[in-house]
Amino acid sequence: MERIVSLCKRKGFVFQSSEIYGGINGFWDYGPLGAELKRNVKDLWWRAMTQRRDDVVGLEATIIMHPKIWEASGHTTTFADPMVDCLLTKKRFRADQIDPQSGVVYHFSGAESADKSKKSDEAYSCLVAPGKNPELARKSARQFYQQRGVAEAVLLGERTETVENSTRYNPENGSLLTEPRLFNLMFKTYVGPVESAENVAYLRPETAQAIFAQFKNVAEVARQKVPFGICQIGKAFRNEINPRNFTFRSREFEQMELEFFIRPDEAVEAICGEVARPAGAGHPGPPQRNWGWQMWHKYWVEERLAFYENIGLPRATLVEYWQKPEELAHYARATVDILYKFPFSKRDEKGELAGEELEGVAARGDFDLSQHQRFSGKAMTIFDEELKAAWAKLDEAKKSALAERYFESRRNYLVKMNEAPEQAQKQARQDATALGSGMYVPHVIEPSAGVDRLALALICNAYCEDQAPDEKGKLEKRVVMRLHPRIAPVKAAVFPLLKNRPELVAKALQVRDLLRPFMTVFYDDAGAIGRRYRRQDEAGTPFGVTVDFDTLGEQGAELKDTVTLRERDTMKQSRVKIDALPTLLLERIR
Ligand code: GAP
Numbered sequence: 315m316e317r318i319v320s321l322c323k324r325k326g327f328v329f330q331s332s333e334i335y336g337g338i339n340g341f342w343d344y345g346p347l348g349a350e351l352k353r354n355v356k357d358l359w360w361r362a363m364t365q366r367r368d369d370v371v372g373l374e375a376t377i378i379m380h381p382k383i384w385e386a387s388g389h390t391t392t393f394a395d396p397m398v399d400c401l402l403t404k405k406r407f408r409a410d411q412i413d414p415q416s417g418v419v420y421h422f423s424g425a426e427s428a429d430k431s432k433k434s435d436e437a438y439s440c441l442v443a444p445g446k447n448p449e450l451a452r453k454s455a456r457q458f459y460q461q462r463g464v465a466e467a468v469l470l471g472e473r474t475e476t477v478e479n480s481t482r483y484n485p486e487n488g489s490l491l492t493e494p495r496l497f498n499l500m501f502k503t504y505v506g507p508v509e510s511a512e513n514v515a516y517l518r519p520e521t522a523q524a525i526f527a528q529f530k531n532v533a534e535v536a537r538q539k540v541p542f543g544i545c546q547i548g549k550a551f552r553n554e555i556n557p558r559n560f561t562f563r564s565r566e567f568e569q570m571e572l573e574f575f576i577r578p579d580e581a582v583e584a585i586c587g588e589v590a591r592p593a594g595a596g597h598p599g600p601p602q603r604n605w606g607w608q609m610w611h612k613y614w615v616e617e618r619l620a621f622y623e624n625i626g627l628p629r630a631t632l633v634e635y636w637q638k639p640e641e642l643a644h645y646a647r648a649t650v651d652i653l654y655k656f657p658f659s660k661r662d663e664k665g666e667l668a669g670e671e672l673e674g675v676a677a678r679g680d681f682d683l684s685q686h687q688r689f690s691g692k693a694m695t696i697f698d699e700e701l702k703a704a705w706a707k708l709d710e711a712k713k714s715a716l717a718e719r720y721f722e723s724r725r726n727y728l729v730k731m732n733e734a735p736e737q738a739q740k741q742a743r744q745d746a747t748a749l750g751s752g753m754y755v756p757h758v759i760e761p762s763a764g765v766d767r768l769a770l771a772l773i774c775n776a777y778c779e780d781q782a783p784d785e786k787g788k789l790e791k792r793v794v795m796r797l798h799p800r801i802a803p804v805k806a807a808v809f810p811l812l813k814n815r816p817e818l819v820a821k822a823l824q825v826r827d828l829l830r831p832f833m834t835v836f837y838d839d840a841g842a843i844g845r846r847y848r849r850q851d852e853a854g855t856p857f858g859v860t861v862d863f864d865t866l867g868e869q870g871a872e873l874k875d876t877v878t879l880r881e882r883d884t885m886k887q888s889r890v891k892i893d894a895l896p897t898l899l900l901e902r903i904r
């Protein structure tokens with residue numbers, strides 16, 4: 315990982331934000347290559363998720379929205395992580411990310427100075443790992459009491475206790491941590507000049523909520539019928555307690571989210587007579603009318619895995635992790651995390667990289683739209699003509715069975731949201747009656763990915779060290795970024811063999827201008843050709859185009875207007891006609 319981070323800075327993929335002022339923890343800037351890489355990630359996602367589909371449309375909403383949105387979504391109350399501080403160094407940790415430790419804990423009830431002029435009754439503890447010197451605990455304790463004004467402390471009330479798998483101690487120095495406190499991760503600000511409670515607003519912690527809040531507007535104008543989706547790419551902000559692993563956990567990042575709205579299963583059953591369920595592993599094929607939430611969920615998991623493979627992440631580097639029931643958010647019916655095996659991932663019991671989350675694909679039921687319906691007082695229901703017609707044809711027993719199931723799920727949701735039981739009952743009954751007239755709040759499947767995490771995965775996956783011949787043919791170490799041509803920041807580099815031969819330079823510039831309308835091209839005439847190749851290998855440029863004397867026809871007319879095309883990964887070189895270059899390269903980068 316260190317080598318990757320160093321390459322990112324050296325080549326201009328990623329810089330620390332505000333570096334000249336010492337940086338700011340959890341914030342990263344993308345340099346020239348990183349900016350192109352991120353743009354490619356977003357463009358490919360956008361193309362795959364909306365432009366190449368009939369059933370998904372886009373949205374671009376504001377970062378700051380009405381604060382009620384975050385009350386409805388639950389973020390103001392539940393979007394919090396437990397944090398703990400080291401009593402000695404004040405370093406802050408996420409309580410749920412502390413590795414359990416075992417050893418002997420030294421407890422002290424207090425301390426007083428040698429001349430007895432100062433005393434502290436504050437208790438302190440420090441864990442000493444097996445085999446380590448107990449003096450370490452006493453040294454930490456003296457430091458702790460010194461910070462409280464007791465210099466050269468005589469420690470009081472020492473006693474020991476053996477603990478196993480405790481998360482109460484700082485893994486770095488054994489010092490006791492504070493009790494966990496919940497810390498809301500939303501960045502708060504004020505709208506307008508007055509910093510008062512009624513002007514509080516938040517930087518969005520996810521892009522998803524804007525999609526729910528604009529659902530009705532989009533559904534009306536987009537001429538879409540459920541099932542259909544709304545997608546968005548944009549910045550999100552989380553005041554992470556412990557930003558870490560380079561850009562993986564940042565405080566400012568970008569998300570690519572799709573909310574795909576579907577019929578409740580009861581509506582599918584009313585229309586199709588049955589609801590199809592996943593029958594095995596793999597992609598379930600093109601969407602069908604009789605799909606319920608499980609098929610749609612499976613479909614989106616497979617679509618997203620295919621997307622990652624299509625931009626160069628091999629299937630073997632990805633993990634499809636089905637959250638266990640106890641891990642699911644209270645509103646989720648199922649969530650699959652798509653993990654990438656980052657170099658910093660933890661290892662499983664077999665020593666394999668376990669993977670870290672790139673994307674979550676969640677089946678969220680009708681929770682989000684229902685919440686916004688309750689908080690805004692605006693109906694989030696849609697009218698489904700097909701359902702109304704199908705319902706009218708059902709026999710009474712079927713109608714009542716489906717209505718009862720729908721009633722139960724609506725009532726459960728309302729009760730969970732603390733509605734009074736009678737009110738929940740009444741509202742759920744109305745919802746079940748409305749279903750029979752074709753009205754319902756759509757359910758949603760949400761594939762939610764991070765741009766920065768994906769860019770980092772692509773960088774980690776591409777980084778490679780191999781050997782290449784130097785100018786004299788001697789093998790030397792080569793760093794090469796094997797980025798898929800679709801994602802590579804620069805697609806082709808164009809080189810004149812020598813920069814002091816105007817005919818070569820003029821021809822190379824012509825080739826650059828020929829390719830430029832179709833792809834990002836980099837022109838480089840500085841240094842020996844081998845060095846120029848190496849620089850582009852490190853930048854991940856898949857193709858090098860060299861204009862040489864053959865191009866000018868000096869070695870025979872048959873080679874005139876041909877160039878050397880060098881492939882980054884194999885270092886193979888071939889002779890290609892200049893006219894054929896755009897088509898040849900476009901086939902490889904699209
Ligand atoms: N709307 C659902 C949602 O926001 P999430 O799992 O909290 O779900 C979705 O976030 C994705 O956003 C993650 O899979 C990850 O790729 C990205 N993400 C979340 N927190 C991040 C952070 N602090 N830094 C970078 N990316 C982050």
